[in-house]
Amino acid sequence: xxxxxSITARNDEDLLQNHPSPxxxxxxxxxxxxxxxxxxxxxxxxxxxxxxxxxxxxxxxPGALLPQWSTGRAKTAQYILDHPTIGPWLNRLGLFNVxxxxxFAAVYLLLFISLIGCxxxxxxxxxxxxxxxxxxxxxxxxxRLPHHATVTITGDAAETxxxxxxxxxxxxxxxxxxxxxxxxxxxxxxxxEKGYLRDVGNLVFxxxxxxxxxxxxxxxxxxxxxxxxxTEGDGFCASSPIAxxxxxxGPLVNxxxxxxxxxxxxxxxxxxxxQGQATTFRADIRFQDGADLGTDTWQRRALQVNDPLRFSGDxxxxxxxxxxxxxxxxxxxxxxxxxxxxxxxxDSMFTSQGAIKVTDPPGYSGDDxxxxxxxxxxxxxxxxxxxxxxxxxxxxxxxxxxxxVDVYRGxxxxxxxxPQSVFAIDTAQVANGxxxxxxxxxxxxxxxxxxxDGTKITFTGVKQFVSLxxxxxxxxxxxxxxxILLIAGxxxxxxxxxxxxxYRIRSDSTAAGRAGALAVEVGGLARTDQAGYGREFAxxxxxxxxxxxxxxxxxxxxxGKGA
Amino acid sequence: xxxxxxxxxxxxxxxxxxxSDLTFExxxxxxxxxxxxxxxxxxxxxxxxSAEVSAAVPANAAAGAVAxxxxxxxxxxxxxxxxxPGSAARPGWGERFGKAAVLVAGIGFTMNVLxxxxxxxxxxxxxxxxxxxxxxLMCAVAAGAWLVAVNRAKVRRIGLFxxxxxxxxxxxxxxxxxxxxxxxxPALQSYWLVVHVLAVAISSGxxxxxxxxxAMYIVRTRYDLRRGRGAGARSLLARLPSPDVLDRIAYRxxxxxxxxxxxxxxxxxxxxxxxxxxxxxxxxxxxxALITWILYAGYLHARATSGWRGSRAAWISILGFASIMFxxxxxxxxxxxxxxxxxxx
Numbered sequence: 001x002x003x004x005x006s007i008t009a010r011n012d013e014d015l016l017q018n019h020p021s022p023x024x025x026x027x028x029x030x031x032x033x034x035x036x037x038x039x040x041x042x043x044x045x046x047x048x049x050x051x052x053x054x055x056x057x058x059x060x061x062p063g064a065l066l067p068q069w070s071t072g073r074a075k076t077a078q079y080i081l082d083h084p085t086i087g088p089w090l091n092r093l094g095l096f097n098v099x100x101x102x103x104f105a106a107v108y109l110l111l112f113i114s115l116i117g118c119x120x121x122x123x124x125x126x127x128x129x130x131x132x133x134x135x136x137x138x139x140x141x142x143x144r145l146p147h148h149a150t151v152t153i154t155g156d157a158a159e160t161x162x163x164x165x166x167x168x169x170x171x172x173x174x175x176x177x178x179x180x181x182x183x184x185x186x187x188x189x190x191x192x193e194k195g196y197l198r199d200v201g202n203l204v205f206x207x208x209x210x211x212x213x214x215x216x217x218x219x220x221x222x223x224x225x226x227x228x229x230x231t232e233g234d235g236f237c238a239s240s241p242i243a244x245x246x247x248x249x250g251p252l253v254n255x256x257x258x259x260x261x262x263x264x265x266x267x268x269x270x271x272x273x274x275q276g277q278a279t280t281f282r283a284d285i286r287f288q289d290g291a292d293l294g295t296d297t298w299q300r301r302a303l304q305v306n307d308p309l310r311f312s313g314d315x316x317x318x319x320x321x322x323x324x325x326x327x328x329x330x331x332x333x334x335x336x337x338x339x340x341x342x343x344x345x346x347d348s349m350f351t352s353q354g355a356i357k358v359t360d361p362p363g364y365s366g367d368d369x370x371x372x373x374x375x376x377x378x379x380x381x382x383x384x385x386x387x388x389x390x391x392x393x394x395x396x397x398x399x400x401x402x403x404x405v406d407v408y409r410g411x412x413x414x415x416x417x418x419p420q421s422v423f424a425i426d427t428a429q430v431a432n433g434x435x436x437x438x439x440x441x442x443x444x445x446x447x448x449x450x451x452x453d454g455t456k457i458t459f460t461g462v463k464q465f466v467s468l469x470x471x472x473x474x475x476x477x478x479x480x481x482x483x484i485l486l487i488a489g490x491x492x493x494x495x496x497x498x499x500x501x502x503y504r505i506r507s508d509s510t511a512a513g514r515a516g517a518l519a520v521e522v523g524g525l526a527r528t529d530q531a532g533y534g535r536e537f538a539x540x541x542x543x544x545x546x547x548x549x550x551x552x553x554x555x556x557x558x559x560g561k562g563a
Numbered sequence: 564x565x566x567x568x569x570x571x572x573x574x575x576x577x578x579x580x581x582x583s584d585l586t587f588e589x590x591x592x593x594x595x596x597x598x599x600x601x602x603x604x605x606x607x608x609x610x611x612x613s614a615e616v617s618a619a620v621p622a623n624a625a626a627g628a629v630a631x632x633x634x635x636x637x638x639x640x641x642x643x644x645x646x647x648p649g650s651a652a653r654p655g656w657g658e659r660f661g662k663a664a665v666l667v668a669g670i671g672f673t674m675n676v677l678x679x680x681x682x683x684x685x686x687x688x689x690x691x692x693x694x695x696x697x698x699x700l701m702c703a704v705a706a707g708a709w710l711v712a713v714n715r716a717k718v719r720r721i722g723l724f725x726x727x728x729x730x731x732x733x734x735x736x737x738x739x740x741x742x743x744x745x746x747x748x749p750a751l752q753s754y755w756l757v758v759h760v761l762a763v764a765i766s767s768g769x770x771x772x773x774x775x776x777x778a779m780y781i782v783r784t785r786y787d788l789r790r791g792r793g794a795g796a797r798s799l800l801a802r803l804p805s806p807d808v809l810d811r812i813a814y815r816x817x818x819x820x821x822x823x824x825x826x827x828x829x830x831x832x833x834x835x836x837x838x839x840x841x842x843x844x845x846x847x848x849x850x851x852a853l854i855t856w857i858l859y860a861g862y863l864h865a866r867a868t869s870g871w872r873g874s875r876a877a878w879i880s881i882l883g884f885a886s887i888m889f890x891x892x893x894x895x896x897x898x899x900x901x902x903x904x905x906x907x908x
Contacts, residue, residue, distance in 0.1 A: 046868045050861060057857040064850040071845060099845050281749045306753040306838050317840045471840040483829045490825060494818040
């Protein structure tokens, strides 16, 4: 492989040579400064950057291979239970929380410091180069360059130089920048360089990476996500985190400045293929924000997957759906109450699991109330199929809904302070005898069971619920701008070629006896990827010959090594 | 529409689906045959084809009688092969099989493209909605990139190693991954599917060629070292193109594929923002894509860093392709995440 131009690469040796070592008499301060400077140089060297880059890839790997708290809480907990020896250790090392682990942050912060430390001096250097153009000095021996040719023409040296310079400058986009100089022995040199945009692209690419990192950081700090399940006919008003079932704020979110808005879900529609594969989801919602809040002015909108509602910085998404079975309980004292609770879908046919918890049954008070709480726990199936006594769903649409439920009476254990899942009861309460199973039944809509004390539980029907998510990320647009610049810079830095060419024009001493014979020596150097420069170089050489003073009868001498 | 119209439309769809399956089998047959022909070419005694030894000095008509000297190895795309010319009398069997291999690979590629087009007609959507279709598209892109490379850079002698992963992947696609033409779940019904998955498949297909060239680079430089010590003079590996040529193929595919891959990841992020409420959420697929991106960024930097260019850079490129394959197969089929759309359940 030919020696590569060292300017293209960050090169530690170069850096070290450019800086003379500190003076001979070294105080402790000088030694300290020298060490720091050495450390800085090493950190900003290309090799260190490469090592850090691979460390970053390596550090991300557990994030792809192990379940993560951020994306799968239940799965991560299960993984730790399944691996009792290494699980807790992996957890302590942050391997289930890779992307907020301190060691992960250490790698990318070092990488970005190295990046900035390298980019800043290069930016100044590039600015200087663009301002001044190529240096007019040519290498003494052009035949040593990777591309080299000599042609003999007739004409005037100064005029040929002017011609070459003009032609170079004309040559289209990303044109050449030139400098002309007359050497002490009378030879005229035209030096030219092009492709500065490549380095501009390179810098834009790297700086937009920094911009992207900052956008991600700001978004993570000030952004939030909240999810909520809403049954058809219900709604929610988001003005504080309490409105959500699950709220995940960044560390710097100020909950009092959240954008308030209200949403009512009128209906949810889903269509399925005969095999039960979904083809469309649509939630018809009404929505109000800003000045409309508190009034009767609503905007109607269909919310669909891949089509969020965007308003004043926030976005509202339709993430999922499921079923909310409804029950009517007739109490022994004659009171009638209705209950509805979303059940969590367990499979693609929407066999769902859930629990309805009655914490305040009428007719009791004080300690009695706590001892007589009710729970309806079990399975809901939109198209009920019972095989071997177990109910599951045969189709995701509510063609033949059914529930298979157990009814419990006793203390639900809600006062213990430990938050309970809304989809299940605390089985510890059943195990310690505080909660007693009173009945079991498979019910179709309209059917009911009656408990020993006369309480009558009727399965009245089913509604659908939607899972909605609000997302807020103040830096999202900046991230987008960063990646657009990133791609543009990347393409520039990979596809634009940086090239140099020198012409040395002197009167030809070998062509004795012929007046006005000129030897034009041309040398070319690809400062980046060499590929393809051969052909281009040939036409660059042709520039010198196309000058009208070229004598047709002349047979240009072939020169250079190996000729 | 009348009932008869509906029926005739259904018949057309079924026909398109059938044609798609048949042409895919044809493509697979083409790739396997090309693989076999390349194997014969690679193993044959007179493997160095005369036609590939072009003039060492690039002619340039515009420069007239100007003579140029380009240093050896500077511009191998122009300078042709570095192997000594064989007997130029008539093409040997190796040469014939080599030419046949490229021809058959071209037929396979055409069938592959036809299969994708008819698949799109049968399912009336972009034909890259499940793993079978995506792998099929990747194979078509890799085969297309190979046909371009073989025409431009005269590197037919690595054909065996290029056709091998293409043939294996299209076989896996046609057997394990095969899914009948069908509609997509609502989450995939987005124009981002067209953009994001297409960009992923094209860049992955091109990076397959990059990976093979890098692997061959390592094999060839190791062989050169061995030969430098006086061993392996009669090895088949002497027929591989020079390390310079292999490095150039890897680099040139990478500089086109890497920006495209970057765009694919960005398009994925834009889609994720519209579908899941955030542009980046460290889903296993996203994380692995980032690792792939870092590896290829590392490859391009390593190639310009003293002490890293050469074999080390080539290893990085191979790792990069390994992570693409990992992301395609393991993350889709083993690790569960938001991207579990293999369509294999």
